[in-house]
Amino acid sequence: MKKKISLILLFVFVGLYSQNTEYHFKFDVKKFRKEFIKNKKQPLQLRIFDLNGKELLFNVTESSISEQPIQNINIFKGISVDGIHKISFTLTKTSISGSYSDMGTEIYFSPVTGKKCTYKVYIPTKIQVGQELDFIK
DSSP: HHHHHHHHHHHHHHHHHTTTTTTEEOOOHHHHHHHHTTTTSSOEEEEEETSSOOOOEEEEEOOOOOOSOTTTOEEEEEEEETTTTEEEEEOOOOOOOEEEEEEEEEEEEEEEEETTTTEEEOOOOOOOOOOOOOOOO
């Protein structure tokens, strides 16, 4: 009986842990923005991490999304140095957020609320699409 209970608890723990996988890392947005402004004509490199804490290096360039530039908001696209991952992210004056592909899975990164210069890499557990009550009465 104890073995069965232990096995059930193990499955519950593994199930809960696997749904909430994320990795936290430090990133200095001001330093990255300063480097971007200084070398605007040259491609930049962005260092972030995967879900296991392995460092990923991306070659990125600014990507225009509108005819009129938006002050202190820049959009970037790029590819990892090894050519496996594609990335897209937004750089504001105070933060960075976006996603990259990993073998068909979208991995997101965004600031951790309440922690300065701390970001998380994660896979959302549930993505809401459309309206909850999307029907006509």
